[in-house]
Amino acid sequence: MNYDCNMLADLLFPHITGTVAELEEKYPERKLKDGARVTRFAPSPTGYLHIGGLFGALVDVLTAKATNGISYLRIEDTDKKREIDDGVSAIINGFDSFGIEFDEGVTGFNREKGDYGPYTQSKRSEIYQTVAKELVKKGLAYPCFCTAEELSAIREEQEKGDALIWGYFGKWAKCRDLSFEEIEKNIKAGKPYVLRFRSDGQEDKRIFFDDIIRGKIEMPENIIDEVLLKSDGIPTYHFAHACDDHFMRTTHVIRGEEWISSVPKHIALFKACGFRVPKYAHTPQVMKIDEDDGTKRKLSKRKDPEAAVSYFAEEGFPKESLIEYLLTLLNSNFEDWRRANPREDAFSFPFNLKKMSPSGCLFDLVKLNDVSKNTVSVMDADTVYGYIADWSKKYDEDFFKVFTADPKRSRDIVNIDRESPKPRKDIAKWSEVKEYFAYMFEEYYTPSFELPENIANEDAKAILQKYAEVYDENDDKDVWFSKIKDLCEPLGFTPNVKEYKKNPELFKGHVGDVSTVIRLAVTGRKNTPDLCSIMKLLGKDTVKSRIDNIIV
Numbered sequence: 085m086n087y088d089c090n091m092l093a094d095l096l097f098p099h100i101t102g103t104v105a106e107l108e109e110k111y112p113e114r115k116l117k118d119g120a121r122v123t124r125f126a127p128s129p130t131g132y133l134h135i136g137g138l139f140g141a142l143v144d145v146l147t148a149k150a151t152n153g154i155s156y157l158r159i160e161d162t163d164k165k166r167e168i169d170d171g172v173s174a175i176i177n178g179f180d181s182f183g184i185e186f187d188e189g190v191t192g193f194n195r196e197k198g199d200y201g202p203y204t205q206s207k208r209s210e211i212y213q214t215v216a217k218e219l220v221k222k223g224l225a226y227p228c229f230c231t232a233e234e235l236s237a238i239r240e241e242q243e244k245g246d247a248l249i250w251g252y253f254g255k256w257a258k259c260r261d262l263s264f265e266e267i268e269k270n271i272k273a274g275k276p277y278v279l280r281f282r283s284d285g286q287e288d289k290r291i292f293f294d295d296i297i298r299g300k301i302e303m304p305e306n307i308i309d310e311v312l313l314k315s316d317g318i319p320t321y322h323f324a325h326a327c328d329d330h331f332m333r334t335t336h337v338i339r340g341e342e343w344i345s346s347v348p349k350h351i352a353l354f355k356a357c358g359f360r361v362p363k364y365a366h367t368p369q370v371m372k373i374d375e376d377d378g379t380k381r382k383l384s385k386r387k388d389p390e391a392a393v394s395y396f397a398e399e400g401f402p403k404e405s406l407i408e409y410l411l412t413l414l415n416s417n418f419e420d421w422r423r424a425n426p427r428e429d430a431f432s433f434p435f436n437l438k439k440m441s442p443s444g445c446l447f448d449l450v451k452l453n454d455v456s457k458n459t460v461s462v463m464d465a466d467t468v469y470g471y472i473a474d475w476s477k478k479y480d481e482d483f484f485k486v487f488t489a490d491p492k493r494s495r496d497i498v499n500i501d502r503e504s505p506k507p508r509k510d511i512a513k514w515s516e517v518k519e520y521f522a523y524m525f526e527e528y529y530t531p532s533f534e535l536p537e538n539i540a541n542e543d544a545k546a547i548l549q550k551y552a553e554v555y556d557e558n559d560d561k562d563v564w565f566s567k568i569k570d571l572c573e574p575l576g577f578t579p580n581v582k583e584y585k586k587n588p589e590l591f592k593g594h595v596g597d598v599s600t601v602i603r604l605a606v607t608g609r610k611n612t613p614d615l616c617s618i619m620k621l622l623g624k625d626t627v628k629s630r631i632d633n634i635i636v
């Protein structure tokens with residue numbers, strides 16, 4: 085350059101009077117304990133929260149929590165093409181419904197908390213321009229007036245030749261050496277321009293960095309004169325990343341693996357700006373096994389409803405279950421920790437980035453279901469009642485009315501086989517409850533009396549007749565069961581299952597078959613939670629009338 089860079093800086097940014105030194109003062113190093121990590125989740129508001137986003141955010145929040153650090157939410161809305169109205173709310177609601185809480189950052193539409201904001205990129209243009217102006221002053225950035233046609237011509241030529249790298253660099257970087265007069269003439273003529281980084285990278289040099297999840301990575305140095313500010317003054321992802329993560333004092337940039345190839349660019353930019361390079365951790369993609377061809381592939385918004393976090397809220401998976409399941413994917417030692425700490429809040433798990441596997445993690449709805457059954461089984465009845473009421477209020481109004489008509493009774497229903505050392509693991513999601521407990525509500529009960537093959541219809545009727553004579557709604561569990569046992573022998577069944585197994589030919593069946601008949605008559609199901617509790621909650625009249633309906 086044969087011109088004074090300060091003159092160029094003033095020509096390009098006459099309105100910028102602040103300095104990087106002032107920004108350094110305004111956003112000082114955070115006063116945190118040694119080893120505390122500052123992480124951020126930085127979504128672009130595309131209108132929905134992807135399960136991979138929840139996964140990433142969980143890593144950020146847990147990393148900060150485990151080190152007494154800070155996690156924050158930054159909205160990256162510089163790509164207007166990808167943005168949709170109210171995309172921020174979709175993201176925030178998604179986090180809220182799954183209990184993800186950041187310490188700082190955007191908390192809602194035009195709302196944020198923390199001293200390192202604004203946390204929305206579209207509100208930070210002065211910061212980007214201040215840093216850009218300083219780069220121009222240092223001769224590290226220049227305006228490029230190449231048109232879209234000129235850029236595609238460069239690309240075409242590069243594609244024809246044997247260049248290993250495509251982009252704006254070396255002999256292709258025509259605007260790199262414009263004189264001050266040429267630049268001034270173009271600016272005065274109102275020619276649009278972008279601001280480019282003046283890279284000093286060399287083609288044969290390599291850089292090394294430590295990725296916390298993937299270990300040492302070696303890559304060619306960046307040689308491209310990357311765009312920093314687009315023609316409308318809006319920063320590119322690369323430049324905004326350097327400015328924001330520096331001035332928000334991020335210590336650990338945890339982001340998707342698709343960004344690994346950009347790290348050389350980012351390291352060059354941090355260095356050019358005089359910023360300390362943060363630590364990087366590139367997380368694996370969330371994958372699934374394709375139902376059709378059995379291959380492992382990325383979750384797709386179009387094909388997989390479970391790609392959107394809203395799906396889990398709609399299905400009624402409790403937030404604890406999804407978090408619990410994601411944690412099993414995140415750290416292989418989570419399950420051991422859970423066994424040792426069965427009732428501990430998942431967010432107190434000592435998460436460790438180093439224990440994350442670099443390969444794609446498989447998201448499996450079947451596994452989520454199992455995890456959820458465990459999680460729900462240890463919840464107390466009041467919690468479960470509250471969750472079902474909240475879920476149904478939003479997604480199944482009819483059931484909401486029925487379920488909440490007698491709260492004490494419904495609470496007792498969901499408490500059957502719960503709040504015990506060995507609770508029943510039956511419910512995975514709230515949307516299953518209506519069907520699961522349909523027989524408890526006249527509105528949903530459909531009688532059915534399909535006997536198992538080994539029980540004859542006349543025997544079943546005889547069982548019910550005899551049972552109706554002895555049934556007393558006040559019997560406790562022991563008396564209730566002894567009455568069923570007492571029915572067995574006179575009707576040709578045995579109360580002793582072992583005896584039956586030894587000599588099946590001697591009996592029509594055993595006590596299990598007898599109770600199956602009663603269960604079927606009362607609930608229409610072969611399998612239910614504890615029948616004695618069910619009958620008590622149904623009450624004498626309902627039990628009697630359901631049995632009578634079959635006997636007649």
Ligand code: GLU
Pocket residue numbers: 125126127128160325338339340343
């Ligand atoms: N806004 C970027 C994205 O949505 C974030 C990448 C990052 O975390 O740095 O992909």
